[in-house]
Amino acid sequence: MNRRELVKAVAAQTDMDMRQVDETLRGLTDVVTAVVSKGEPVAISGFAKFAKVERPARMGRNPATGESIKIKASKKARITALKGFKDAVMTPSQAPKLARGVWPPAPTAAPAAPARGRAAAKPAARATASRTRPATGGARKTAAKPAARTTRAKASARGGR
DSSP, X not given: OOHHHHHHHHHHHHTOOHHHHHHHHHHHHHXXXXXXXXXXXXXXXTTEEEEEEEEOOEEEEOTTTOOEEEEOXXXXXXXXXXXXXXXXXXXXXXXXXXXTTTTTTOOOOOOOOOOOXXXXXXXXXXXXXXXXXXXXXXXXXXXXXXXXXXXXXXHHHTTOO
């Protein structure tokens, strides 16, 4: 579900105008982002907790060589799903019920799907009549394998040794 689909679904669920829902969603994301960037966590009860996590500098180990390296301090965004959200995801019967047609969206009157592949380029009658290869029972020719590299080509590929 992308942003546009989310706005449409919330508008259908709450009987609000799509423009109002979009403005509200933008306001919510702006406020949450601004508050969390200052270092203050934001918790939406039953949904998620947004927090800024500062990790101190520390010593680590390079797994390839085994030597000790210094890992610099960093800041990360952490989003934690809360109990109500987790329960609804793990047990769909506990999830909130949506109004009919909210999600998945109600089907719209769309034109017939266009043909794909070779049939799209040729009319149906011509597509079967223009076949030039005889049916071989599924056997197909495979491309010949490339010739093996010579010793000189192998050496130059390794750096000229």
